[in-house]
Amino acid sequence: MTLSTPLKTLTAAVLGAMAFSAHAAEYEWTFQTSETAGEPQFEMKKQWAQNVETMSDGRISIEILPVGAVVQANQTLQAVKSGILQGHLTDPSYFTGQNPAFGMIGNLVGAWSDPYDFLDYMNNAGGEEIYNKLAEPYGVHLIGAAATGLESLPSSREIKTVEDMKGLKLRAPEGMVYNIFEKAGATPVNLPGSEVYTSLEKGVIDAADYTVFATNQAQGLHEFANYPNYPGFHSLPMVAVSLNKEIWDGLPEDLKAILATSVDSMAYKMVGELKTRDMEAVREARKDPNIHIVDMSAEERAKFRGIAQKEWKVWADKNEITSEFYDSVVGYLKGHNLLPDDAGQQSSDDKSSDKASS
Template sequence: MPHLTPKLLLGASALLLSVTGAHAAEYEWTFQASETAGEPSFKVKQEWAERIGTMTDGRVQIELLPINAVVGPTETLQAVSSGILQGHMTDPSYFSGQNPAFGMLGNLVGAWNDPYDFLEFMKQGGGEELYNELSEPYGSHLIGAATFPLESVPSTVPIESLEDFEGLKIRAPQGMVYNIFERIGATPVNLPGSEVYTGLEKGVIDAADSTVLSNNDAQGLHAFAPTRSTRASTPCR
């Protein structure tokens, strides 16, 4: 049965470092990610942190913690700024409440035909400079951006057309994605990714715009939301 494939959404997975770093010969940093510890994408980020340690001969050690380990997902930017965290790997859309421009860089709906278009924009088209204009007033600096592959939209009901979104309670991140779901008649609910499972289980939401298929399967979302639509996206995680 065919399912609606919404427009391409692409986001920056922002890796931010505190501007006020240590000056000792050895650096021990704590980063927070936007996934739970069991999600495959969190494990990928952990492997990255381990490679940093190997490539620097142990001079740089990064402890990567899962979502909510230190602060909530909307609070990591301030936590980096204040030195509670030394960095984070997350979706900039979480900070739309502080500046709507974060939402545009986190999920700029329909802007990209391919993930590599986004990466080229960040490296060659001024994207990194633009992002740092946003982040540096908070005492942080973007050192890299990444994308994710095709996302799934687990749902308790079939989604085969735009009309099927009418009245649908769907988890959506802050920013443009949230607004677009509103415009097509859905009722978006701003839940952190860590609460999607219980939200579907308890009927708080009917569907979720929530990360990639491998993460959703690892969390067991199919137990409550057996219907899946897909969207080409890289929201940042």
């Protein structure tokens, strides 16, 4: 069959548009995450990249790589600055050695009992502005903050009290979380997340500050660490979604707005999905007679938070950014009745939360 001239023209236009859309990305970036390819958070971050491509009508194309694919987890900051990577989605605590403010903002241990409060602080109460004051001199711009949720604490020993932490060989990353567990009597060990499973299996460590309950369960950690603490009482790490600052500065305003909106959407979706996964994993774990979920009492949580608060003050004196962040976040927590003036007393919000979970 011979195509008519108008049909030929239309066919050529459609094929041309398809070819254009396949190669029309104005910006092609590679981002590295701090998760392995099998973790739920990794898949959520890949979905974010796909959403950015859709929202930008194909103008931005982002490849998401797992931890260690290009550089080690604690090297992505420099890799983004130098252009080896264009961005990263990672916990800023990995960069504590470069500036203590990364560790303090990345994981203010004991501060948050609800990830939505953390997101509200970062988005609406100055947290992201303070982070960019820290990060931009390193050549990186924070597009937006996300969070996984309160982490569980898988352990081969029962931890019902702060006293139970004495002598506990605990995997913890460098920075504030390491220091606070040390002050609580534990013996922290700095290991990469990729070694948590084998270290628990071989008894190199007794417990791990690692990630959320559902991921721990899916990775089989509870086979060796069958006394997981849940709900978590310690860590709620930030996920910094950042782009090379020169690239960010050169973007048109509409693409900046698309990126910021996409990160906010991912942040809230991630919290909701991981919370649902946690509840499902807890229900499944309770069916296993060998897994004993520990819910630390309100009084013991308050003791741990008291230790943490003292360490916050120590870190606040490290530099101008840590001081500014301390004043800002403590003001937010107290203003929202999330932090008592007395470290030994627990806010009414925390108490009601503990009653609800018991």
